[in-house]
Amino acid sequence: MNQEKTLYASIGALILLLIIFASTYYVGLVAVLGVNAIVVIGLAFLMATGQVSLGHAAFLGLGAYVSALLTMRAGVPVFLAIACATLACALVGYILAKLTLQLKGHYLPLATLAYGIAISVCFVGAMDLTGGASGLSGVQPITLFGHGFNTRETALTIWVVIALLVIGYRRIYQGRIGRVARAFKNNHIMASAFGVNVSTIRTQIFVLSAALGGLAGALYGCYMQFLSPSAFSLEASINLLIMAVLGGTAGPLGAVLGCMIFTGVDLAAQYVIATLLHLPGQVETMVFGAGLIVILLKWPNGLLFREGSSRPGLTRPNDGSNHSQRPIGAVRPPATLVVRNVTMKFGGLTALSDVNMSVPSRSIVGLIGPNGAGKSTLFNVLTQVLKASGGEVSLNGQALPKHFPDVVRKGISRTFQHVQLVQDMDVLQNVMIGGYINGRSGLFSSALGLDKSEEAQLAKEAKLALARVGLLDVAGKKVSELPLGSQRLVEVARALMARPSMLLLDEPAAGLRVAEKERLSNLLKSLRDEDGMTVLIVEHDMELVMGCADHLFVLNFGNLLAQGTPVEVQKNPDVINAYLGSEI
Numbered sequence: 031m032n033q034e035k036t037l038y039a040s041i042g043a044l045i046l047l048l049i050i051f052a053s054t055y056y057v058g059l060v061a062v063l064g065v066n067a068i069v070v071i072g073l074a075f076l077m078a079t080g081q082v083s084l085g086h087a088a089f090l091g092l093g094a095y096v097s098a099l100l101t102m103r104a105g106v107p108v109f110l111a112i113a114c115a116t117l118a119c120a121l122v123g124y125i126l127a128k129l130t131l132q133l134k135g136h137y138l139p140l141a142t143l144a145y146g147i148a149i150s151v152c153f154v155g156a157m158d159l160t161g162g163a164s165g166l167s168g169v170q171p172i173t174l175f176g177h178g179f180n181t182r183e184t185a186l187t188i189w190v191v192i193a194l195l196v197i198g199y200r201r202i203y204q205g206r207i208g209r210v211a212r213a214f215k216n217n218h219i220m221a222s223a224f225g226v227n228v229s230t231i232r233t234q235i236f237v238l239s240a241a242l243g244g245l246a247g248a249l250y251g252c253y254m255q256f257l258s259p260s261a262f263s264l265e266a267s268i269n270l271l272i273m274a275v276l277g278g279t280a281g282p283l284g285a286v287l288g289c290m291i292f293t294g295v296d297l298a299a300q301y302v303i304a305t306l307l308h309l310p311g312q313v314e315t316m317v318f319g320a321g322l323i324v325i326l327l328k329w330p331n332g333l334l335f336r337e338g339s340s341r342p343g344l345t346r347p348n349d350g351s352n353h354s355q356r357p358i359g360a361v362r363p364p365a366t367l368v369v370r371n372v373t374m375k376f377g378g379l380t381a382l383s384d385v386n387m388s389v390p391s392r393s394i395v396g397l398i399g400p401n402g403a404g405k406s407t408l409f410n411v412l413t414q415v416l417k418a419s420g421g422e423v424s425l426n427g428q429a430l431p432k433h434f435p436d437v438v439r440k441g442i443s444r445t446f447q448h449v450q451l452v453q454d455m456d457v458l459q460n461v462m463i464g465g466y467i468n469g470r471s472g473l474f475s476s477a478l479g480l481d482k483s484e485e486a487q488l489a490k491e492a493k494l495a496l497a498r499v500g501l502l503d504v505a506g507k508k509v510s511e512l513p514l515g516s517q518r519l520v521e522v523a524r525a526l527m528a529r530p531s532m533l534l535l536d537e538p539a540a541g542l543r544v545a546e547k548e549r550l551s552n553l554l555k556s557l558r559d560e561d562g563m564t565v566l567i568v569e570h571d572m573e574l575v576m577g578c579a580d581h582l583f584v585l586n587f588g589n590l591l592a593q594g595t596p597v598e599v600q601k602n603p604d605v606i607n608a609y610l611g612s613e614i
């Protein structure tokens with residue numbers, strides 16, 4: 031049994047023992063702990079994708095009131111009311127996501143703070159419905175076949191829900207959507223370049239976390255049988271956030287442990303601050319607030335479990351198959367790229383000026399030039415990461431799609447000048463991100479475990495891609511453990527996963543050793559000759575470029591200075607003056 035499973039088993043056993051043998055007071059604590067854990071599982075995943083919510087207690091309250099009112103006022107059966115409350119919160123979450131998730135920087139947490147406060151104020155204001163500040167009593171417990179659940183049965187139900195959620199969320203984290211969601215936290219341009227619609231996935235994950243808030247709230251109401259708006263205040267939201275930060279964002283286990291530790295510390299703090307020191311309760315809030323600041327500053331990805339896990343079994347580098355024998359790609363028709371009068375201006379700076387270029391299919395074409403010549407800018411225009419100020423680019427006679435996540439679907443895959451890998455993820459998972467567009471599974475199919483064969487196929491292809499760049503033996507290592515040169519090759523493997531017809535490589539040889547460069551050169555030739563790919567490469571390593579390119583374009587100050595075969599370009603006096611000097 032691995033460490034994670036042992037922890038799960040220990041937590042499960044501890045909770046079960048408490049539910050069976052502890053006094054009702056402690057069983058109640060276990061129930062509330064479970065309610066928090068349900069919200070925090072969603073909140074931690076939200077944070078893993080780079081989003082944060084300072085108002086999640088609002089969903090807890092919304093779920094609690096909707097479920098309670100449906101059962102009390104409309105006579106809806108409890109389980110149906112819980113489902114309705116969950117759906118209602120998902121709907122509100124969707125609307126709020128649409129309104130707020132486009133916000134950048136500090137504006138997003140501020141917006142979540144605002145709706146958290148606004149919704150909790152409504153709980154107090156809607157006196158007729160919620161009972162206002164005095165609260166709502168007489169909420170129905172969970173009832174099955176006429177039997178109302180007592181505290182122990184309710185706590186057990188809550189923890190059964192948690193067990194199911196943990197299973198589902200663990201699968202989501204490590205499935206197709208979870209993988210890219212964890213990747214776009216810091217690299218949303220990279221994720222988009224592999225076909226990920228970042229805002230759609232962000233919305234889905236936010237909606238899911240809001241729904242979990244609603245579910246938790248409904249269960250909370252059934253346990254407490256009394257609702258007070260103070261339980262869903264800003265302070266409650268901050269406490270939930272502390273639990274999520276404590277547990278870390280690497281998976282649901284951290285979320286559950288974060289809640290357990292928070293509850294333990296809370297009980298201890300209450301004892302020390304109130305009983306021993308006789309200080310008012312607000313001091314405890316201040317201590318927790320200060321704790322949150324320290325943790326966020328020191329461990330921004332959480333304290334206990336941070337990124338770095340991958341689905342067990344997928345990262346075994348050697349499964350006995352001969353990876354190097356199988357070709358990758360070649361599923362698309364050969365690609366021809368034509369660039370007409372492309373101009374790119376950044377304010378007053380013209381990075382590209384009327385550039386014309388034709389890249390024939392099944393060729394290796396080099397794009398060279400001094401620093402600042404506009405090479406990377408052209409790459410970004412060719413993948414629609416940047417919208418050209420003028421001119422047009424066509425692939426096989428058709429204009430490029432307007433949205434850059436769609437470009438990879440047309441067969442253009444790329445690497446980046448500055449390596450854009452998820453440093454804390456292992457190499458195999460990073461490479462699998464490149465195959466995103468070839469998969470279909472979504473959040474629910476992952477949660478239900480229906481993506482196993484797709485994931486296995488993706489892992490197989492990722493190993494094949496790694497074998498082609500000579501890095502199969504490091505598949506299970508974290509990317510951060512690899513030297514920069516190897517990281518660049520991992521990026522090449524990831525780009526191959528999209529099964530491109532055109533590969534754009536931005537300085538892939540930077541940091542490579544001689545033997546690795548030779549391997550890269552052979553790989554490029556084999557991609558052209560065996561897989562029928564077109565390769566466009568930006569590179570300062572002239573030995574590599576001259577050794578493998580069929581044709582070269584030379585940029586200088588955003589203008590096309592020259593083009594021709596490597597031999598022609600090397601003899602061109604303008605190119606020698608501007609870039610090559612007399613070395614070559």
Ligand SMILES: Nc1ncnc2c1ncn2[C@@H]1O[C@H](COP(=O)(O)OP(=O)(O)OP(=O)(O)O)[C@@H](O)[C@H]1O
Nearest residue numbers: 376379381399400401402403404405406407408447
């Ligand atoms: N997002 C941006 N905003 C403003 N200026 C930019 C931006 N991106 C690039 N530039 C400018 O455009 C010019 C071309 O830059 P680019 O990175 O394309 O050159 P390059 O040929 O790739 O250089 P290098 O070989 O050093 O990577 C430079 O003057 C650069 O400062």
